[in-house]
Amino acid sequence: MEKFNEIYETAISWTKEAGKNIKESLSEQLRVEYKTSEADLVTEKDREIEEFFIRKIKERYPNHHIIGEEGMGEDTSFNPREEIVWLIDPIDGTTSFVHQKENFAISVAVYENGSPRVGIIYDPIREECYHALHGYGAFKNKERLKTVRETTVKHSLLGIDSSWLVPNDQYDYRKFHSLIQDIRGTRVIGSAALEMAAVASGKLNGFISLRLSPWDFAAGLVLLGELGVKATTIDNKPINLFEKTSICVGNQTFHRQLMQEYLGEEDKSK
Numbered sequence: 230m231e232k233f234n235e236i237y238e239t240a241i242s243w244t245k246e247a248g249k250n251i252k253e254s255l256s257e258q259l260r261v262e263y264k265t266s267e268a269d270l271v272t273e274k275d276r277e278i279e280e281f282f283i284r285k286i287k288e289r290y291p292n293h294h295i296i297g298e299e300g301m302g303e304d305t306s307f308n309p310r311e312e313i314v315w316l317i318d319p320i321d322g323t324t325s326f327v328h329q330k331e332n333f334a335i336s337v338a339v340y341e342n343g344s345p346r347v348g349i350i351y352d353p354i355r356e357e358c359y360h361a362l363h364g365y366g367a368f369k370n371k372e373r374l375k376t377v378r379e380t381t382v383k384h385s386l387l388g389i390d391s392s393w394l395v396p397n398d399q400y401d402y403r404k405f406h407s408l409i410q411d412i413r414g415t416r417v418i419g420s421a422a423l424e425m426a427a428v429a430s431g432k433l434n435g436f437i438s439l440r441l442s443p444w445d446f447a448a449g450l451v452l453l454g455e456l457g458v459k460a461t462t463i464d465n466k467p468i469n470l471f472e473k474t475s476i477c478v479g480n481q482t483f484h485r486q487l488m489q490e491y492l493g494e495e496d497k498s499k
């Protein structure tokens with residue numbers, strides 16, 4: 230893990246530098262473009278920050294590979310399970326970035342042969358840096374995070390967007406209705422990375438999303454892996470790190486009760 234210690238420190242310092250850049254740009258006028266629809270935004274800042282990481286990584290670690298949301302370093306000719314790979318979301322929560330100028334984060338993860346090594350989620354507005362080096366625990370700035378508290382559904386706060394309200398292609402939304410009735414409350418931050426960071430710090434007891442990409446959840450999984458959090462797909466299968474997937478994370482008690490009593494999904498992890 231020696232090697233990753235240096236990568237960890239370096240990645241944190243690059244992430245903070247990028248965060249400072251984003252924060253300072255908030256007063257400027259940003260050009261916003263649509264990707265797949267008018268609800269799918271991208272700004273020049275998303276691309277600039279991703280390019281910043283690609284430049285730094287290529288210079289310092291020329292053998293490493295990069296998977297970023299904006300595809301600035303497009304290179305698909307490698308097997309991510311046999312390499313050191315950086316998974317980067319330059320701005321996770323672009324809609325919040327554009328509309329609210331808060332509630333977004335930079336998400337950076339490093340995996341080696343498909344195994345977690347480094348996870349960083351940085352909220353540059355609150356100056357909160359969640360970080361973990363695999364095997365050494367997870368931190369929020371300098372504070373070491375504790376193993377998450379066990380909670381039942383009745384006592385839980387769940388991060389979930391409004392997908393439970395309407396029919397959708399991903400999941401039978403009606404399955405969520407009795408859960409929403411019984412749970413203490415739900416919250417939407419609009420950044421999957423920050424929602425996973427909130428599970429890490431105990432501000433949420435679980436988080437569900439029906440369709441995420443590797444750069445959305447890769448760093449979060451490194452953090453949560455250090456804190457005893459259960460992480461599966463919504464149908465209770467193991468998560469495939471390098472594919473688009475649903476995500477369901479939470480403390481063991483909450484996750485088990487959610488799957489057994491509400492979603493009717495047996496454990497398919499074995």
Ligand code: 2AM
Nearest residue numbers: 268269320321322323324419420421422
């Ligand atoms: P993004 O801001 O980096 O796109 C809530 O919108 C969460 O879902 C965010 O983490 C967002 O990441 C992610 N997401 C993934 N695909 C999305 C899409 N097509 N449109 C909006 N958000 C998307």
Ligand code: CA
Nearest residue numbers: 269270298323
């Ligand atoms: Ca996006």
Ligand code: CA
Nearest residue numbers: 318321322445
């Ligand atoms: Ca994202």
Ligand code: CA
Nearest residue numbers: 298318320321
């Ligand atoms: Ca993004």
